[in-house]
Amino acid sequence: MKLAIVPLLLLTAACSTPPAGRSAKRLIAQTYNSGFAEAHDSYNAMGAASDGRIYYVLSAEKPRVGGRMYSFNPVNQKIEFLGDLTEVAGEKGRNAIVQGKSHVNFVEADGALYFATHIGYYSIIDGMEKMGVPPEGMQPYPGGHLLAFDMKTRKFTDFGVAPEKEGILTMNMDARRRRIYGLTWPTGYFFRYDIPRREWKNLGRVAGGGENGKGTDYQTICRSIAIDPRDGAAYFSDSTGNIRRYRYNDDSLSLVPGDNLRKDYFGQYDPHSAGHMGYNWRQTFWHAPSNAIYG
Template sequence: MKPPILIISLLAFLVSGIFLHAATNVVDRKIIPTRLFDPQFLEGDCNYHNLTSASDGKLYFTLGTHNDQTPTHLYRFDPTAEEITPIGNLSDVLGESPQEHIPHGKIHTPLIEHDGHLYFGTHTSYYEGNLPNMVPPEGRAPFSGGHFMRYNLVTGKFEDLAQLQLPNEGIITAALDQKTETLYGLTWPTGLLISYNLTEGMLKNWGAVQERGEWGRLPDEWNFICRRLAIDPDGNLFGGTDTGRIWNFESDQQRPVKYYENLNLTHLAPVQEANFEVPAEAHFFWNNWRTILWNPNTESFWGLQGGSTQLFEFKPSTGMLRSVRPLRAAKVDPLTRRNPQRTQLGFMLGPKNTLFYLAHAPAVPVDGRLEVRSSVHLISYQIDEDRYTDHGRLTTADGRRIFFT
């Protein structure tokens, strides 16, 4: 079966109204017409890494929610008929009533196609500050812990493969070694590396790879959990930490997690600033990669650093990590260490060795309409020609502004 093509994950929060140009910069006048398809799920407020083009010609995606009474919903989109079909919600699938349990509010992992199935992990979305809420209201049981699951593309059936059995610990990212049929995941907020072999049917816990993870106190102990695992066609697995370290997993070793000594993601930011300070604020600046992918054309990984949105190339076979260029929208200053618009997850490899990225940019105000915190631009980078292009803002024909992705 042909592997899926991951396409840009666009979750649009919309503000209705006639669009007015408020600025005179040329970039502001570049508009990408955008069509909207409404899943009719008002409680849905987030999507992360899982808008996936599967081998059946359909698109699959999820909508999460931060409503403690509502679970994640999964959908199929037929691009020919232009129809969205709901295919399940996790409370029904897992038999956990939201009235009795804090639901599985997110699927934060990719939907990974293999052998006629889409594989994924489940996650919580019920927080107290930046941590899971350990004491749910109304006497309900806490979030029961993340599951590895799969969805059969032919039968439409879900299968529960394994559960963490760690209350309040979700699976925030996952990758699949298709050669050994092994699923890998990172948990949140602890940052445990876990694996599940599809043949053996055994879930393994390899321990924490990011010190205290997001349980740590801000700012010194806190270690932002990596949101995307990197895996190459040979099954070599890599991750990054908030301290800038890169680790490699070798399952045949007694201590399987090894950290590179001379590679560090903190060096990727475009500039150094003597007066730069990191306040005690979660997500202010993180040194992990925010997102990363394997490029078969260059036989290397390409990714974006979380704090700076700096594009980089990582080639484990030669031990090379290089900073390429900022991949920010044209109106965002490229010569600052921190990207004030933050780095997002809509990142893919397209035709002609071209990277595509959905970037946040400053908001464009519209008289008489609600303020929004940002706009969304489509960025491309042609690797072979070293060519960066900001194609402009996403907006609809009737003037609704897309401001979050």
């Protein structure tokens, strides 16, 4: 089965003066306040669903303030608060570092939105973000959760905690085969979760020591997993530019032979230094007409 992996270069046209006699078109943005004063930002965790609403998670960066999920209805322009991530993960009152964010795209399947949680509270050690050191009297971060939100009942389902109690940095789902794939932070374990069987499998480290490593053991972790819906294979990169493939049929990982992401037009990177993504891809998507992954 052939698969193309295509680098996608996005070009932005420079603004120019409109021709004489033609007025410039304008887009006017309108802001909506979710009412979450301690919100920090959002990464990936926003998407339009089949019910016409926009769903999103606002992150928080304090040890006791969890991220929160909302929906926005474009018809009546109302925002609905759906839940605190720490509470829906069953950790309210645990006195542990909270579920501070979601770092992944929502995947819709069977009327539900599947996603994952991540730590939002960090400690800067040797100039790098590390797992937040718990303030006195608090427990360490208990690990990211896989969750689903039912858009009809407005209720959450918790599928459990990531391998090694790490945060879930990257996630995608094969909706046809009902299998979730993810990468953890800071070490970079690749896992899969089979929804019908409620079964986790940790396939091990895929980025050296990950973002917790030192020296040549340090590698940034891939932020996007692409899925080929034809055979259920999942693809992701590492900071050295290698592309890895998970095979659904035999539940295994291997390197993709014959190609990599070490391209001159991407620049040159030290894959073992912090502050950049190395040769990792940052975002990917499957394009069915061309049987290709664009990234």
